[in-house]
Amino acid sequence: xxxxxxxxxxxxxxxFLLGCxxxxxxxxTGGTMREFVxxxxxxxxxxxxxxxxxxGQDKGTASTEETAFAPEDVKSLDIDMDAGMLxxxxxxxxxxxxxxxxxxxEVETALEDGxxxxxxxxxxxxxxxxxxxxxxxxxxxxxxxxxxxxVEVGAGDIDIKEGLLTTAYASLDVDAGNLDFAxxxxxxxxxxxxxxxxxxxxTGEQQDYNYSLSCGVGSIKAGDISVAGLGRDxxxxxxxDYDMDINCDVGNVDVIFEKR
Numbered sequence: 001x002x003x004x005x006x007x008x009x010x011x012x013x014x015x016f017l018l019g020c021x022x023x024x025x026x027x028x029t030g031g032t033m034r035e036f037v038x039x040x041x042x043x044x045x046x047x048x049x050x051x052x053x054x055x056g057q058d059k060g061t062a063s064t065e066e067t068a069f070a071p072e073d074v075k076s077l078d079i080d081m082d083a084g085m086l087x088x089x090x091x092x093x094x095x096x097x098x099x100x101x102x103x104x105x106e107v108e109t110a111l112e113d114g115x116x117x118x119x120x121x122x123x124x125x126x127x128x129x130x131x132x133x134x135x136x137x138x139x140x141x142x143x144x145x146x147x148x149x150x151v152e153v154g155a156g157d158i159d160i161k162e163g164l165l166t167t168a169y170a171s172l173d174v175d176a177g178n179l180d181f182a183x184x185x186x187x188x189x190x191x192x193x194x195x196x197x198x199x200x201x202x203t204g205e206q207q208d209y210n211y212s213l214s215c216g217v218g219s220i221k222a223g224d225i226s227v228a229g230l231g232r233d234x235x236x237x238x239x240x241d242y243d244m245d246i247n248c249d250v251g252n253v254d255v256i257f258e259k260r
Contacts, residue, residue: 062103068095071140075114075147077165081177082120082154084134088164091139098138105134115148120156140164149185153177153196163203174198174251189244193218193251200255209244211236218248222255 074096079086084105091097098118100107106121120134134156142164149167151158155176165183172179172189174196184203191198195218206223212235213220219228222244227234246253 062101064099064101065107065109066100067098067109069098069111069116071096071142071144073111073114074116074144076116076149077144077146077167078115078117078119078150079158080117080119080152081134081136081156081158083177084120084136084156085158086118086136086138086156087159088138088140088161090162090164091141093139094141096138096140096144098136100134100136102134107134107136151179151181153179155196161201166203172198172200185242188242191244191246191253193246193248193253195250197251198253200253202255202257203260204257205259206257207238208240209242210238210240212243212245214247216249218251218253220246220248220253220255222246222253223257 071094084102096116098109098116100109108117108119108121110117118136118138144165146165146167148169148171149165150171152173153175157178159180161180161182163183167183167185168187170185170189172181172191174192175194177196179196179198181199182201189209191200206225211222211225213222213225213227213233215227215229215232217230220226225234225236244255246255
C-alpha cells in the first residue's frame with residue numbers, strides 16, 4: 001500500500017515542481033500570469049485524463065459479501081485500506097460480521113491465529129464514490145476487547161466510533177486518508193500521520209500516558225499539549241504506565257480524552 005501511494009505522491013510532486021519551473025521560465029521571458037490563465041481557459045493545453053481511459057476497468061455491477069466470526073475467536077484486528085471506506089458499527093446479532101460492498105475491489109477477509117485481517121488490494125479503479133469505491137462495515141455485537149488493533153489507511157476513510165473497541169495496544173498509520181477512532185487503549189499507542197487527518201477520542205485521562213511527539217509541518221494536539229510548526233518535538237514523562245508515540249509530517253492529529 002505505502003509503496004504505491006509513495007509512487008503516486010512522487011509523480012504528483014514532480015509534476016507540480018515541473019509546472020512551477022515552466023511557469024517561472026514563461027514569466028521570466030515576458031509572459032504573464034493572465035496570459036497563462038487565458039491559454040488554459042481557451043483549451044490551448046491539451047492535458048486531460050478520464051477514468052474511462054483506464055484500460056481493463058471492470059464494468060460489472062456492485063456485489064456484497066458477508067463473513068461472520070465468533071467474538072471469542074477474534075483477539076486482534078488488522079485493517080489495511082487503500083482508498084476504500086470502513087466503518088465499525090453495533091450489530092444486532094451475536095457474531096462479528098464483515099460486510100464488503102464493491103464493484104471490483106479485491107478484499108481479503110480472514111482469521112489467522114486470532115487476528116481478523118481485512119485488507120484491500122490497491123487498484124486505481126477503486127478510487128471514486130458509490131460502487132466504484134470499496135465499502136466495508138464491521139458489525140460488532142457488543143464492546144470488543146482486543147489484544148492489538150492495527151490500522152493502516154492510504155487515501156481511504158476509517159470510522160471506528162461508538163466506543164465499541166477496547167485494545168491493549170494500538171498501531172495507527174494514515175498516509176493521505178482520514179481516521180476517526182473513539183474507544184479505549186489500555187496500553188501503548190503508536191500513531192503516524194503523513195498528510196492525512198487523525199482524530200482519536202480516548203477513554204481515560206491525559207496523565208495516563210507518557211508522550212513522544214514529533215511534528216514536521218503539520219500539527220499534533222493531545223489534550224492540552226500542542227505541537228505545531230516546522231520540526232517541532234516534545235517529550236513528556238508523566239511517570240505513567242503507558243506510552244503514546246505520535247509522528248505527524250504534514251497532516252493533523254487530534255487526541256481528545258473522555259473520562260470514564
